[in-house]
Amino acid sequence: MIQIIRTFMSLMLLICVNAQLRAAEKGKGLGDGHDGNRSSISHVITLYDEKDVEIKPNVSQPRPISMRNTCGKCHDYDAMASGWHFHSGSTNALSGRVGEPWVLTDTRIRTQIPISNRGWKGAYKPSDVDMSAWKFLKQFSSHFPGGNYGEMVPSDDDEDADPEEFLRWPISGTYEINCLACHHADRKQNQSDAALQAARENFRWAATVASGLATVKGAASELDDFYDPETEYEIVTNYDKSRFDANNKVFLDIVRKPPSNRCYYCHSTQDLQTPGKDEWVHNEDVHLASGMSCSDCHRNGVDHMMTRGDIEPNHKNPHSSNDYLKAFDIKKVASYSCSGCHLGNESGVDAANKMGGHLGAPIPEHKGIPPIHFEKLSCTACHSGKLPENKTSRVRTARIHKLGLHGRHTMNKQLPHVVTPVFAKAENGKITPHNMIWPSFWGLKTNGVVKPLPPSLVREIASDALGVETDNPERINDWIELSEEQIGNVLKLIGEDYSNETDKDKVSLEAIYVGGGNLFSLSDDGKLISVPHEAAEPYKWPIAHDVRPASQSLGSNGNCADCHSQDSPFIFGEVEVDTPINPGEEETVPMTQFGGLDPLYYQSFAFTFLFxxxxxxxxxxxxxxxxxxxxxxxxxxxxxxxxxxxxxx
Amino acid sequence: MFRDISYSIFVIIFLGMVMHIVADLVKGKFDSKSKGQLHKFWWIGWSNGLSCFSKLKRIVLIVAVTCLIVMFITAFSGRLAANQLMTGYILMIHVGTAPVFIVCTVFLIVSWGYQCRLTENEWGELLNRIMLKPASHENSMLFLKLTFWFSMGLSVPVSLSMLASMFTIFGTHGQEVLFNIHQYTSLALVSSVVIHLYLLLRNQYK
Incomplete structure (x- = not known):
């Protein structure tokens, strides 16, 4: 009898657990999708911490909000984590069109390395420079939507992980996806505060503070390795009690479509021709000026795979990455590209998509422009970015130059110099405006393959040779000048440091420096030699914004001379070469080099326009x-x- | 589409000419003049005693035909071989040759137009042919003259279709229509000129 009761009880227990799990699963994704009602949903919600405990502002030592547990109650957090903004650190990161990289900079050792885990040509993976998830966060979390590297806590059996990082992660906590960074329309949402918390290694608190719901005192970075976050309370969270109702619920002004203001925090570009006090002369993207928002075109579903505007109608595979295309419903996505909206998508899923004109997009007439132009040029070539001038100019971007940090942690980074617009051939073979940086780094060439050395290691090896400790070194063109003698000396030091490894593994290790499009190394007799090298080629990524009004587009009003004149910057412009070696010299390379254009032909062709x-x-x-x-x-x-x-x- | 149509037309024209030559040979029509009597430039209608203007007319004809050959090769070679449109230097040669051709065409129509008008007999023949009645065609110049006028007529849409695309009048769709007009009228022009030249040479040799 007892045996029967025991079996019955066990069975009941199993059924209860199963029912609970099912209920939890049922709730997951409850808020995803759309029931058809167009009114926005009021989010008066209970907040949960990372232990899934309801947050009450009046208790002592309340913990910060966990997005996984709060938003994840109704939304499928894991589905979102597979989105474009959150999966780059994974082993199967999608590649697709080359984009803006993270740039690892250390001006003292004259280093700027494009970093991306997406396998983009010219960018190096974080692992190539010994950058763990922790180090990545330390370097780049000022402009970071959370998730991704923020949740890549090393597992206990990870033998390669830095022991110190094992100790720091529990103190700082994970940097979960900060849903509010994009979807919180409240003007109190302040990503600069999130950046400040990230700088203090308060990753767990970043989203909470940025939302304006609480303030935090204390910095994880100042706590010792053996601080116990479960029992010690050096970091104190103070919630704004006025934001909580009697049921400890909070109203969050959550919107389905993120306002452009949110996107701008990480995706701003500053024109350096008119910075500072002349900032007011800048125009916005013509789409935003007409009342649209970024997310009107860059749409996504629950999977958060934002459309990037790069998959166009009738261009089935514009990239080398097939997986990238598989991640999108091409027929639908192509309808929201430039040509999809303005010209229609012949392969669109319905009549409206085939006709185009989304959101009132006008159908351009392109009067007097032969159709061959649309085969050779992207829409952006004529419509986007800065109007080309004889020499490329510079811009700063929010992520690379850490723009948007206010107050005490404001930065004024000038390097790396991002030159623009560079009219180069994109992967789809069309000439497209690009932003570009010239990589500079110390590295090793192993059996012909170049990889950069971590800047911290170079600092250790060649601190004196590079004058790392020098106070207020002289800067020319924002660079601390690097002489060829210094390059030689540092290469010798690096070579000596790795000589044991060379002997041991019998591999060909060669210390190199990359800068200004050249690869520097030492010859057998110890002389410095430099050669152009693929690894030294500039890293460039296509740009689409700001889109200029039609009247400011190249070739508008049939003005062929915008491009087909003998001094047209579009074809015959000069692209700045940026390097710490003789930084005062204004070295340039012709634009035609990047567009794969024959300058003689285009000179001749331009000449015919005279007749x-x-x-x-x-x-x-x-x-x-x-x-x-x-x-x-x-x-x-x-x-x-x-x-x-x-x-x- | 255009490539297939072009191939078809050129094959039909070529086969038609071959059949015509064979038929003439079978009938012995090329026996009337001995080769010794022909001027070495007989193929352009050159003969002793031509006036300066007559010589000029023939030279201009040569220039026009040369321009047309250049434009034909630049435009059709890539299209027929690989269905590729002209780009680069090929395009520049094509565009550079066009004005010379059109100027020559003006000279040709002014200088040859009177000679190419239809005579009373040719009008009769034309009307008979239109009404599907039997018509005498011994030594008839009707088709030679008709291809002349047809070629001259086609040179106008060929030129204007490209000229119009250089103005800010037509948008993308209009440009595509103009391009189609240009390529199909060019095909018709080339076909007409080939037939005309064939008939001209045949007429000169007979």
Whole structure:
């Protein structure tokens, strides 16, 4: 009997657990999707901490909000974590169109390395520079949406992990996806505060503080390795009690479509021709100026795979990455590209998509522009970015130059110099405006493959040779000048440091420096040599914003000379070469080099445009004369027909 | 589509000419003149005693035909071989040759137009042919003259279709229509000129 009762009880217990798990699963994703009602949903919600305990502001030592547990109650957190903003650190990160990288900079050792885990050409993976998830956060979390590297806590059996990091992660906590960073429309949402918390290694608190719901005192970075976050309370969270109702619920102004203001925090670009006090002269992207938001075009579903505007109608595979295309519903996504909206998507899923005109997008007439242009140029070539000038100019971007940090942690980074617009061929073969940086780094060439050395290691090896400790070194063009003698000395030091490894593994290790498009190394007799090298090529990524109004587009009003003149910056512009070696010299390379264009041909072609007006006149006169003679004889023929017809009574 | 149509038309024209030559050979029509009597430039209608203007007319004809050949090769070679449109230097040669051709065409229509008008007999033949009645065609110049006028007529839309695209009048769709007009009228022009030249040479040799 007892046996039966025991079995029955166990069975009941199992059923209860199963029911609870199912209920939890049922709740997951409850808020995803759309029931068809267009009114926004009021989010008066209970907040939960990382232990899934309801947050009450009046208790002592309340913990910060966990997005996973709070938003995850109704939304599928894991589905969102697979989105474009959150999966780059994973082993199967999608590649797709080359994008803006993270840039690891250390001006003292004259280093700027494009970093991305997406396998983009010219960018190095974090692991290439011994950058763990922790180090990545330390370096780049000022402009970071959370998730991704923020949740890559090393497992206990990870033998490669830094022991110190094992100790620091529990103190700082994970940096969960900060849903509010994008979806919180409240003007109190302040990502600069999130950046400040991240700088203090308060990753667990970043989202809470940025939301304006609480303030935090204390910095994880100042706590010793053996601080116990479960029992010690050096970091204190103070919630704004006025934001909580009687049921300890909080109203969060959550919107489905993130306002552009949220996107701008990480995706701003500053034109350095008119910075500072002249900032007011800048225009916005023409789409935003007309009342649209970023997310009107860059849409996504629950999976948060934002459309990037790069998959266009009739271009089935614009990238080398097939997986990237598989991640999108191409027919739908293509309808929200430039041409999808403005020209229609012939392969669209419905009549509206085929017709185009989303959100009132006007159908461009492109009067006087031969269709060949649309095969050779991207839409952005004529419509986006800065209007080209004889020499490329510079911009700063929010992520690379850490723009948008207010107050005490404001930065004024000038390096790396991002040059723009560079008209280069994109992966789809079309000429497209790009932003570009010239990589500079110390590294090793192993059996012909170049990899950068972690800047921290170079600092250790060659601190004196590079003058790392020098106070207020002189800067030319924002760089601390690097002489060829210094390069030689540092390469020797690096070579010596790795000589044991070379002997041991019998591999060909060569210390190198990359800068200004050249790869520097030491010859067998110890002399510095430099050669152009693939690894030293500039890293460039296509840009699409700001989109200029049609009247400011290249070739507007049929002005062919915008591009087809002998001094057109679009074709014959000069691209700045940025390097710490002789930084005062204004070195440039021709734009045609990046567009894969034959300068002689384009000079000749531009030359023919001088005669085009004459040709028009000649052809018009000739056509009129031919027409008149034809008319003359046609009338004579008609006369004969009339006469012949008249003879027949 | 255009490539297939072009291939078809050129094959039809070529086969038509071959059949025509064979038929003439079978009938012995090329026996009337011995080769010794022909001027070495007989193929352009050159003969002793031509006036300066007559010589000029023939030279201009040569220039026009040369321009047309250049434009034909630049435009059709890539299209027929690989269905590729002209780009680069090929395009520049094509565009550079066009004005010369059109100027020559003006000269040709003015200078040859009177000679190419239809005579009483040719009008009769034309009307008979239109009404599907039997018509005498011994030594008839009707088709030679018709292809002349047809070529001259086609040179206008060929020129204007490209000229119009250089103005800010037509948008993308209009540009595509103009391009189609240009390529199809060019095909018709080339076909007409080939037939005309064939008939001209045949007429000169007979």
């Amino acid at each position: 085009r007006p004459w040709m028009k006149v000649v052809v018009i006169i000739a056509s009129v004369l031919i027409g008149l003679v034809l008319l003359l004889f046609a009338l004579k023929g008609l006369d004969r027909i009339v006469k012949m017809a008249g003879k027949n009574k």
